[in-house]
Amino acid sequence: MCKTILYARVSTADQTLDHQKTQAVAAGFEIDEVVSDHGVSGVSTTLQERPEGKRLYDKLRHGDTLVVRWVDRLGRNYQDVTDTIRHFMRQGVVVRTVINNLTFDGSTADPMQEAVRDALIAFMAATAQAQAEATKEAQRAGIEIARKDGSKYRGKKPSYDRDKLHVVLEMLDNGSGATEIAKVTQLTRQTVLRIRKSPSAAEVALTRWGM
Missing domain, CATH: 3.40.50.1390 (Resolvase, N-terminal catalytic domain)
Structure with a gap:
């Protein structure tokens, strides 16, 4: 079976x-x-x-x-x-x-179908690696900002964790809208829009809270 x-x-x-x-x-x-x-x-x-x-x-x-x-x-x-x-x-x-x-x-x-399929596999795999590298860069930037600004108020604790942030960023990269992403991640649409506006700020918030 x-x-x-x-x-x-x-x-x-x-x-x-x-x-x-x-x-x-x-x-x-x-x-x-x-x-x-x-x-x-x-x-x-x-x-x-x-x-x-x-x-x-x-x-x-x-x-x-x-x-x-x-x-x-x-x-x-x-x-x-x-x-x-x-x-x-x-x-x-x-x-x-x-x-x-x-x-x-x-x-x-x-x-022809094999060629299209294999090209799509290659594209998606390359995108996964590129996103990983971009995420690492954003994390480094967030850590640096939080380190320099560590004495200030941390602000409200994020309603998302790092895994949900990754989901949001991936879906945004894939062309998904804020309403769809909010439904999938169970975040508010406003939270998704804030992340879309500034992914680095989202990383900073997680870093400040040690998440």
């Missing part, structure tokens, strides 16, 4: 995995099993190096579907992400994303 397995990952101890499953179910996916890694970076570790991620290579069978919120849950390194998706496709596994509802299927034999 074919299974639909959700792979979820968060990179820091203060993030939660629950919203990734909630988001998948809300998008219409019927999840049979969740495999998750908590507190594991997608930049410094490949999928096979993560405690639970490596289980996917043993669990997934021909005809199964692997669901991820977006390709960056598999990894933040271009080569690792492209290798991972292609490996599973060769095994007869369909890889699907919650955001943008993308489907990567290795069953096609049409060379």
Whole structure:
């Protein structure tokens, strides 16, 4: 019997995995099993190096579907992400994303469809790495601002954590509107608009509160 397995990952101890499953179910996916890694970076570790991620290579069978919120849950390194998706496709596994509802299927034999599919995989993997680098730069800027301004009032505690901030930024990059993002993340539309206006200020707020 074919299974639909959700792979979820968060990179820091203060993030939660629950919203990734909630988001998948809300998008219409019927999840049979969740495999998750908590507190594991997608930049410094490949999928096979993560405690639970490596289980996917043993669990997934021909005809199964692997669901991820977006390709960056598999990894933040271009080569690792492209290798991972292609490996599973060769095994007869369909890889699907919650955001943008993308489907990567290795069953096609049409060379034009293969070319389009592979180009999309490459683009999404490159975007995941670029976003990781941009996020690191914003974090560095936020830490520096907070360090210089550390004696001042921290302001109101953010209603989002770092994982939700990443979701907002990713969905903004993918062209999603503020109303849609607010519904997915359960943040107010005003909060999403503030983040869109100044991602660096959002990072500063998290850093000031040690989040």
